[in-house]
Amino acid sequence: GAGVSQSPSNKVTEKGKDVELRCDPISGHTALYWYRQSLGQGLEFLIYFQGNSAPDKSGLPSDRFSAERTGGSVSTLTIQRTQQEDSAVYLCASSSQRYEQYFGPGTRLTVT
């Protein structure tokens, strides 16, 4: 079946602009995660959605970052007033069980 998909695959934006990154999880997966991969920080957890529960936002680096998950499926990660340090690959993962996470191909964000 289809895996996790993310769009866009690449995004170049100017410093100060807002960006939205999209994740389509595997159908039926109730859990959805966002991670960030950057040269300086490695792979970092950002936010986690599980069903209808309140999301775990403990990994979001600043209040410029937010995410929502509509209808328990598609998720959007929004970064407001982007900074150069936001440049990274943003990875989405989904899971139907509590111990297997399947990752999408990522969105490479470049802030100029």
Added chain:
Amino acid sequence: GEDVEQSLFLSVREGDSSVINCTYTDSSSTYLYWYKQEPGAGLQLLTYIFSNMDMKQDQRLTVLLNKKDKHLSLRIADTQTGDSAIYFCAESITGGGNKLTFGTGTQLKVEL
């Protein structure tokens, strides 16, 4: 706190076995994972082990867990050029929503 460490680089000859090592510090780890990342791609789940297990074998892959020393290893038998990639170990914590803490990644280079 959570901290996962790996050596940065490993080079092996085709046909040899590769052993990639990982140490972690959080004794509450529930599951430990190995992911593979090829250039420009997302993370591929290779295998995982529950923390009450010592070993898990899956075709060419063998995972060994020494919980006392908080040491995890991944052995790849008969390493092929297609195994060249970055390998990440990761841990998840009980009650943590299964969010993953990743190691720094080990780049495996397979030479002919």
